[in-house]
Amino acid sequence: MRKYLAISLIVLMVFSVFLLSCQHKIQVKKVRIGILGKSVHPYWDVVRLGMEEAARKLDVDATFFVPPTEDVPKQIETLETWISMGFNGISFAPSDPDAVIPVIKKATNKGIFCISQDTDAPKSGRLCYIGTGNYAAGKIAGKKMAEILNGKGKVAICTGSLTAMNSLERMQGFKDAVAEYPEIKIVDPILVDNEDTAKAVDLAETALLNNPDLAGFFGVYAFNGPSAAKAVKSAGKQGKVHIVAFDTTDEHLFMIKDGLIDAAIGQRQYFMGYLSVVVLRDMIQAGKDATMMLMPKTQTNDTIIDTGVDIVTKDNLADYVKMMDQWGVKHEFKP
Ligand code: BGC
Numbered sequence: 001m002r003k004y005l006a007i008s009l010i011v012l013m014v015f016s017v018f019l020l021s022c023q024h025k026i027q028v029k030k031v032r033i034g035i036l037g038k039s040v041h042p043y044w045d046v047v048r049l050g051m052e053e054a055a056r057k058l059d060v061d062a063t064f065f066v067p068p069t070e071d072v073p074k075q076i077e078t079l080e081t082w083i084s085m086g087f088n089g090i091s092f093a094p095s096d097p098d099a100v101i102p103v104i105k106k107a108t109n110k111g112i113f114c115i116s117q118d119t120d121a122p123k124s125g126r127l128c129y130i131g132t133g134n135y136a137a138g139k140i141a142g143k144k145m146a147e148i149l150n151g152k153g154k155v156a157i158c159t160g161s162l163t164a165m166n167s168l169e170r171m172q173g174f175k176d177a178v179a180e181y182p183e184i185k186i187v188d189p190i191l192v193d194n195e196d197t198a199k200a201v202d203l204a205e206t207a208l209l210n211n212p213d214l215a216g217f218f219g220v221y222a223f224n225g226p227s228a229a230k231a232v233k234s235a236g237k238q239g240k241v242h243i244v245a246f247d248t249t250d251e252h253l254f255m256i257k258d259g260l261i262d263a264a265i266g267q268r269q270y271f272m273g274y275l276s277v278v279v280l281r282d283m284i285q286a287g288k289d290a291t292m293m294l295m296p297k298t299q300t301n302d303t304i305i306d307t308g309v310d311i312v313t314k315d316n317l318a319d320y321v322k323m324m325d326q327w328g329v330k331h332e333f334k335p
Contacts, residue, residue, distance in 0.1 A: 030061040033089040033280045034082045035273060036075060037066035037118065038164070039195040042249040043222035043269060046329055047118070050273030053328065060281050063087075064273075070095045070161055070195040079103045082112075089113040089280030091130070096163040097121035113283040117272040119166035127288065128295060128303035130275050132267050134166045137246070137309045138173025144263045144311065145178060145216055145244045152183035153215025156207045158228055160195035160221040170220050170246065187211055197223045204231035208241070219245030226251045229260040248312055248320070253333040256317055266310040266320065270329050275305060 035051050037044040048064045055062035063082070067074040072095050080103060082090055090112055094100040097120065104114050104124035113127060120129040145155060157174065161167040171190070178184045191203040204227055208214055217232070219225030225245020232241045238260060245252065248266035255261040282291040295303045312320045318335040 030059060031089070031281050031284045032061045032063075032085075032087045033091070033277065033284075034063045034065065034078075034087050035117070035276055036078055036082075036090065036092040037064070038075075038093050038095050039069050039071075039160070040066050041195070041222055042251070043247055043267075047269045047273035049328075049330065050270040050275075051277055052273075054274040054277035054281075058277060058281050060277055062277055070164075072096045072099045072163075076100060076103050079107065083107050083110060087112060088284045089115075091115050091117045091276035091280060092121075092126075093118035093131075094121045094124075094164065095119075095161055097124065097165050098163075100124055113280055113288060115276060115279060117276050118269065119164045121165070122302065127283070127292065128279065128305065130279065130305045131269075131272050131307055132166065132309055133304075133306045134169035135173040137265055137267075138170035139177040140173075140309065140311060141170065141218060141244050141246070141263075141265050142174040142177025144265075145174070145218060145242070146181045146184060148242045148244065148262050149184065149215050151181040154185050154187050154211055154213055155216040155218055156187045156191060156204070156211065156214060156228075157218045158191040158193070158200060158204060158207075158220060158224040160193055160200075160224065162190070162192050167220050174218055174220075187214065193224075193227075195221065195223065197227055200224055200227035201230050204228040205235070208232070208235045208237065214241055216242045216244065219243060222247035222249055222252075225261050225264065226255060229255050233260060248310070248324075250331050250333045253312075253317065253321070253331070256312060256314055257333075257335065259314070262313065264312045266312050268307040268309070268327075270327055271307045275307070279305075 044066045051062050065078050101124045107114050108125055115128050116126045117130045159167045193199040217228035219228055225243055228243050243261045244263045246265045248264050252264045298304055321335050324331055
């Protein structure tokens with residue numbers, strides 16, 4: 001009898017442990033993360049697409065937000081909201097890397113894992129950066145411009161920001177590359193539009209009026225190339241003023257096909273969104289150290305995932321679009 005009692009007790013204990021573990025699984029909350037971008041633009045739709053795809057596959061609760069145009073206070077306010085909502089991880093693209101330091105430190109102190117994507121903020125204490133190596137990519141753009149201009153001519157630089165690191169690094173890389181060509185001159189001032197497309201077109205039109213001999217535009221952000229192209233077209237200067245620009249939205253691809261944009265430096269922002277989810281989810285579930293251990297380190301022991309770029313011209317447009325299809329990046333453009 002005693003033997004039976006002991007066996008039934010053991011069976012009961014095992015069963016209740018099993019029940020408890022089921023209950024535990026049911027109660028486990030989904031990992032909650034937020035991805036913060038810089039401005040409403042088709043460029044950021046692709047980041048969001050990557051985020052949604054990874055969140056679906058990994059069962060993560062992911063939120064995406066971009067302010068209408070570059071807006072540092074709005075970015076900080078959003079980060080504050082996510083902290084108070086108890087998010088577990090944040091991937092942010094700061095329009096001003098210094099301005100976000102206090103809020104990122106606050107999030108980190110509360111145990112929220114913070115990483116940067118698209119544009120970096122190394123002094124914020126973020127755990128890693130996922131995105132383009134912007135200095136090197138700016139150099140590629142500069143070399144391409146020099147090749148297109150046969151090493152001579154006046155070039156205007158258009159950008160959306162004078163604070164975001166990606167803009168500053170791209171411009172520096174570009175200037176360093178063209179500095180090897182003494183007959184290429186960068187026009188003053190740099191055209192800054194705070195990611196406002198209408199302003200970007202206006203500034204490009206004024207630059208064309210002030211510099212009748214302008215030979216090229218370097219578009220630093222996604223909307224800069226197409227904005228400069230619109231100004232060039234309405235001034236009837238297509239083919240006379242060349243454009244090298246970052247990014248490959250449908251608008252860029254149509255303009256490359258039409259010969260309005262000479263070359264685009266295509267970022268792989270789908271992976272910035274996708275990998276942000278993968279890395280944050282891993283940090284939250286497997287632990288920060290276990291995740292960091294597997295990630296690539298720079299010579300200064302920083303953790304950076306360089307997502308790479310593609311140089312797109314009329315010649316490789318069809319192959320590039322095929323590659324976008326393989327990645328699952330949605331686009332309307334069909335070569
Ligand atoms: C940049 C982003 C920017 C976007 C839209 C991209 O080239 O990487 O930081 O917000 O253009 O302008």
